[in-house]
Every structure is written in C-alpha cells, then in structure tokens.
Amino acid sequence: MRVLCLLTLCCLASVASGAELRDLRLWESPEGTRVVFELDRVPGHKVFTLDNPARIVIDLPATRGLQTAHAAQGKGDVRSVRAAEREDGSLRVVLDMARNVEPRVFLLDPAEQYGHRLVLDMPIPEGAQAVPEAAVHAGPPVVAEAWQPRPIVVAIDAGHGGEDPGAIGKSGLQEKNVALDLAQRLARLVNAEPGFRAVLTRDGDYYLGLRERVTRARKAQADLFVSVHANALKNRSMRGSAVYVVSPRGASSEHARWLARRENAADLVGGIALENKDDELAAVLIDLSQSSTMEASFDVGGRMLQALGKVNQLQRTQVQQAAFVVLKAPDIPSVLVETAFITNPTEEKLLRDPAGKQRLAQSMFLGIKGYFESYRPRESGRTVAGAAPRLQKVRTE
Incomplete structure (x- = not known):
C-alpha cells in the first residue's frame, strides 16, 4: 500500500455537518484519465493504491453522496467505479484500474458553476500502449x-x-x-x-x-x-x-x-x-x-x-x-x-x-x-x- 496524499482541511463545523459529493466525473484523453470529485466544501481526503488487482482508493471523511458515486461510469484506465459508506461516516470510492498507475492528486477552488474539486490525474505509464494522439x-x-x-x-x-x-x-x-x-x-x-x-x-x-x-x-x-x-x-x-x-x-x-x-x-x-x-x-x-x-x-x-x-x-x-x-x-x-x-x-x-x-x-x-x-x-x-x-x-x- 502506498499512501499518496492525506489532507485534513475541513474545520470542526464542516465535519459535524458533513460534506456532500455533488458530482463525480471521468475524462479520457490521449495523455491519460482524469477523475474529478466535486464537493460543496474543501474536501479532506486520503488516496492510496492497491495491487493485484490494480485499484485506487479515495476516502472522503464525513461525506455523503453514495448514489452520485455509484452513477459514475469507467473511462480510460478506470474500468469501473465502486463506492460504499463506512461506519465512521466517510465515503470510500474505489477505482478498478486496467493497470497500476500512480495518480497525481490536487485540489481546485470553486470556479463559476463548479464547487470545490478533488482531482486525480492518471497519466499513461511511460512505454505503455497509449491512445493515439x-x-x-x-x-x-x-x-x-x-x-x-x-x-x-x-x-x-x-x-x-x-x-x-x-x-x-x-x-x-x-x-x-x-x-x-x-x-x-x-x-x-x-x-x-x-x-x-x-x-x-x-x-x-x-x-x-x-x-x-x-x-x-x-x-x-x-x-x-x-x-x-x-x-x-x-x-x-x-x-x-x-x-x-x-x-x-x-x-x-x-x-x-x-x-x-x-x-x-x-x-x-x-x-x-x-x-x-x-x-x-x-x-x-x-x-x-x-x-x-x-x-x-x-x-x-x-x-x-x-x-x-x-x-x-x-x-x-x-x-x-x-x-x-x-x-x-x-x-x-x-x-x-x-x-x-x-x-x-x-x-x-x-x-x-x-x-x-x-x-x-x-x-x-x-x-x-x-x-x-x-x-x-x-x-x-x-x-x-x-x-x-x-x-x-x-x-x-
């Protein structure tokens, strides 16, 4: 297991009331796959990878939005998306991957119609089969x-x-x-x-x-x-x-x-x-x-x-x-x-x-x-x- 990113940015009031996952979007491009979690506030998050089979796990503390996560469809290297609510109130989203990929994780501030966004960029590994440009x-x-x-x-x-x-x-x-x-x-x-x-x-x-x-x-x-x-x-x-x-x-x-x-x-x-x-x-x-x-x-x-x-x-x-x-x-x-x-x-x-x-x-x-x-x-x-x-x-x- 490789922990890639752990941020606890939500204030106590935010944790108490819980965040909401408004949308989960996947984009495929010739360079790789992008997954975007859109929430109503700055998301605390933990992202790590698992092998055999290849998976990326995203834990969102005190977050609701199970149906939103379930509705997302796989694209690019993401074969499928699974989600479950955990006993501690967090939402776990699992990306079943076509191969092992180290995601680049970052946050984007609200812009126009978009809220706070947690972004995972998964580039096609060097030397691997790529989508034609x-x-x-x-x-x-x-x-x-x-x-x-x-x-x-x-x-x-x-x-x-x-x-x-x-x-x-x-x-x-x-x-x-x-x-x-x-x-x-x-x-x-x-x-x-x-x-x-x-x-x-x-x-x-x-x-x-x-x-x-x-x-x-x-x-x-x-x-x-x-x-x-x-x-x-x-x-x-x-x-x-x-x-x-x-x-x-x-x-x-x-x-x-x-x-x-x-x-x-x-x-x-x-x-x-x-x-x-x-x-x-x-x-x-x-x-x-x-x-x-x-x-x-x-x-x-x-x-x-x-x-x-x-x-x-x-x-x-x-x-x-x-x-x-x-x-x-x-x-x-x-x-x-x-x-x-x-x-x-x-x-x-x-x-x-x-x-x-x-x-x-x-x-x-x-x-x-x-x-x-x-x-x-x-x-x-x-x-x-x-x-x-x-x-x-x-x-x-």
Whole structure:
C-alpha cells in the first residue's frame, strides 16, 4: 500500500455537518484519465493504491453522496467505479484500474458553476500502449498538387474541453462542445481541399493544456494554427465575430522564453544551433521568425474576418491583438477565432444550428484557402532559416 496524499482541511463545523459529493466525473484523453470529485466544501481526503488487482482508493471523511458515486461510469484506465459508506461516516470510492498507475492528486477552488474539486490525474505509464494522439485522427494525408510536394498542414484547435466547459449560453449550450463541432467541420473542409491536410489538437471531450495545443501543432509541422472559440459577456446584447493574433506583449514574452531555451530552439530557426550564439545574434534570429509569423497571422486573420462578416455581424472590423498563450508559437502563423457570442440569444441559436455552424466553418475555411492561394510554405522546409521567410508569395501576374 502506498499512501499518496492525506489532507485534513475541513474545520470542526464542516465535519459535524458533513460534506456532500455533488458530482463525480471521468475524462479520457490521449495523455491519460482524469477523475474529478466535486464537493460543496474543501474536501479532506486520503488516496492510496492497491495491487493485484490494480485499484485506487479515495476516502472522503464525513461525506455523503453514495448514489452520485455509484452513477459514475469507467473511462480510460478506470474500468469501473465502486463506492460504499463506512461506519465512521466517510465515503470510500474505489477505482478498478486496467493497470497500476500512480495518480497525481490536487485540489481546485470553486470556479463559476463548479464547487470545490478533488482531482486525480492518471497519466499513461511511460512505454505503455497509449491512445493515439488527436492530431493524427483528423484524416489521411491528401495528395498534394504538382507544385507542392506535400500537403499544407492546418492545425485546428477546439477551445476548452473536459472539465473546462468554457462559456455557457442561457440554454445550457457549452462552448467546449460548439468549438469541437466547429473544429471538426472545418477539418473536413480542409481535408476535402486538394493539397491540404487538417490535424485536430483534440478530437474528443477532454482537457488539453494551452501549451500542449501549440506543441501538437509544431509536432505536426503545421503551416497554420487556428484556435476556435465562442465569445461571452454578461451583457447579453453584445454580439459579433472577432479574430485575434498575438499582441506585442505576448510576442515579447515568448521571445524571451525561446531565448532562455536556445538549446531547444534549433527547429525554430531552420536548424541553426543557438546554444553557441551570443544573446544578440540568437535574439535576431528568433525575431526574424516572429516577425514573419506575425505578418502572416495578420494576413490570414484579415481574410477570415472578411469572410465571417458575410455570415455574422462583426464585433470588430479589424484583427485584434491579445496575449493568448495558444497564439505564441513564434514559427507558426496563428489566429484565434471568436465565432459568435454564446451569451447572445440570436448568436446562441446560430451556434446551435448545424447549418449555421457549417456557414461559420465555411467562412473560416475561405479565409484559410485565400491565404494559401497567395502564400505557400517553402518546399525546402517548415521553419525559418536565417532571414528567409517561412512563406513565399505566389506570383499572380
């Protein structure tokens, strides 16, 4: 038996009255399985593992919610969930596992509709059989046109997911589901175009870290990164589509981050090793990559915004800038699309309507296609080498 975590955080009044398990949720992702216990107060808890067969045991002192625990279904490495009330008033939940896994246990504070949460993350063991990454599920490679020896790769990122629902409309429509639907529709349009291939950062309802989304795009050697979202405000009259690229502040912070990690940045600047370069030269090389990428991001963002304006009202007629983490890849043109306001009754209907979502996806694709009709990746490689731009202008005369 290996005791992993023991916290006694409930005050005497809380223990006396008892806590309530409001929900027990399981999420499966390519990285592993997440189990979330949602309670009405900070949970005291004890978590330990058992072998032969593999199990994870969670004891919740002075907690009621047996039926809630019983209703949970196994996912990923969690084959089944069992629960029982103990004589001391605690609730014991047992996760029957497919294999021995050491869970990472942590607490999350209340956020919006969620209460206090006890989270168990169970990563797939190193070297074990893993669920295929979402990026390879978006469709088979498409044979490129004669002038392009390989397809143009568009990484499509569905915002939020899993325990993070994003914004929620008045009818209960969740941004994470809308974003995934739109991303999948856009991926199908991209894959149907000769010479293009789409990759999805996530293809299911699970949470993915922001930097992991960018990492997946870079592993797929993406030529463009598109993050799909739905906007929200308390003012339900606010409406309109918007497109964002990284802000100068966001770009500056990422510039510093890559400079600090120069030993890992060779692929960013066309294979040039930076660890033996002085700060000034390394900074110039990274800046060349960023400048070309930001210019391209504005270009594709403007085209997408123009196309979106034919489907929906625009919140802003110009491409906006913000320090979104998912837009900070220095070597991949990146845009974040706020397709519509999920909190606006009219636009929520648009986001719920299959035909409306298809029109939004089509407008995003038109912007992407128009961009690559004018610019295409260099045939010699994906990254910027020295002062050479990542993309080259296509002659139109």
